[in-house]
Amino acid sequence: MIDWKREWKKLLLGVVVFAACFAMPVERPRFSRAVFEALALTRWYAQEHVLLCLIPAFFIAGAIAVFVSQSAIMKYLGPAAPKPLAYGVASVSGTILAVCSCTVLPLFAGIWRMGAGLGPATAFLYSGPAINVLAIILTARVLGLEIGIARAVGAIVFSIVIGLVMHWIYRKEETAKADAAMAMPEAEVDRPLWQNVLYFGAMVGILVFANWGRPDVASGFWYAIWSSKWLLTSLFAVALGLMLVTWFGIEWWKVAAIAAATVSAWLLSASWIAPVIEGAADGHPLPWEAMIPFAVAVVGLSIVLGMRRDAAGEWFSQTWTFTKQITPLLLVGVLLAGFLLGRPGEEGMIPSRWVILLVGGNSLWANLFASVVGAFMYFATLTEVPILQGLMGAGMGKGPALALLLAGPALSLPNMLVIRSIMGTKKTVVFVSLVVVMATISGLIFGALP
Secondary structure: OOHHHHHHHHHHHHHHHHHHOOOOEEEEEEEHHHHHHHHHHHHHHHHHHHHOOOOOOOOHHHHHHHHHHHHHHHHHOOOOHHHHHHHHHHHHHHHHHOOOOOHHHHHHHHOOOHOOOOOHHHHHHHHHHOHHHHHHHHHHHHHHHHHHHHHHHHHHHHHHHHHHHHHOHHHHHHHHHHHHHHHHOOOOOOHHHHHHHHHHHHHHHHHHOOOOOOOOOOOOHHHHHOOHHHHHHHHHHHHHHHHHHHOOOOOOOHHHHHHHHHHHHHHHHHHHOOOEEEEOOOOOOOOHHHHHHHHHHHHHHHHHOOOOOOOHHHHHHHHHHHHHHHHHHHHHHHHHHHHOOOOOOOOOOHHHHHHHOEEEEEOOOHHHHHHHHHHOOOOOOHHHHHHHHHHHOOOEHHHHHHHHHHHOOOHHHHHHHHHHHHHHHHHHHHHHHHHHHHHHHHHHHHOOOO
16 A cells, blocks of 8 residues: 555656656747757856866865864854854955855855854855956946945845844754863864865865956956956965875876876967867856866876875875765756846846846835846856946846846855755745845835935
């Protein structure tokens, strides 16, 4: 006899999948276009973000799990840590990392697994993609100084308030975690703090400079950094290689072999592949002569670390664990986001004119709708600014524009799926709801200002 108490969910899922397949409107142009947009957005995401953004973030997250002691995390970000210190560190992290809503996830998973308090961890989760110096400068330059300042202030305040509210809602759970941390013995330190600082600094440097976006003005300090981004990335990579040999005991010839293979890949790429070819879905060129050697270096490092049985091997093991946990959910989420909302400038199943009609003025509904759409849509770093420029030109109010800026870069459908797998459905719903509600309120207040 069938136990329907256990099997009804499987039956319901089967019925839903069958109904979706049965009624699939494959003959309609909009459906075909939405399928194309889903695949195009996924390809663009794989080209632009997986290799240069996610993979370095996975390695950093794995290093956090292995080389940062739980007692250190609890001291600075734990539920019993001094709030000014914990929230101060978490709320300004985005100014250093400049990552998108998906790249921050491995880093969040790393500190969460090591015992960070819910409040500081969620403050970090929001601030990582939201408080991006380049994005805030671009916002002020393109959309106006007023909205640029409002975005900067709102993002910092948001991260702190969201963290404090999450801590208060789950205060009993956080108190129990803090009590457990008090009983933990002081962890033994394998290497001095300054070595860990330099080690993580090298990996963060690779992450930041490999993804440094081109500014809209071809001159000045930011442009100079962009022009030298691969040189700076290479210098941080060389520093990391020296640390692997000196501090982690990896044979010098293995690191030298990785370096030789990377340089050879660069020379071959520069000789046989056009320095920059059109490959990205949104029309931006992909620097294959840099991405191919980057991929060779990652593969070489993975092989060397994966063969070890010491702390370096555990580092790769944790990195691989985060990769398996997060990547499939991200790709599924990107597919869904592309199918429903399309890419910037393109339409999915939901017509863009609906969005434009619903975000005009400064009503409660306009701000709420902008917050919800921003929360579910995927924005790569800096792409939200030209999107908002187009929407505001089509009649979007300044209040809903700010609401979308505060909710969009920090959240996305792929982001939500992964957060749920890390801290559960209830906490994810509360976190997303707080972002949407606060973005809506901020938009209402900003839109009412003269």
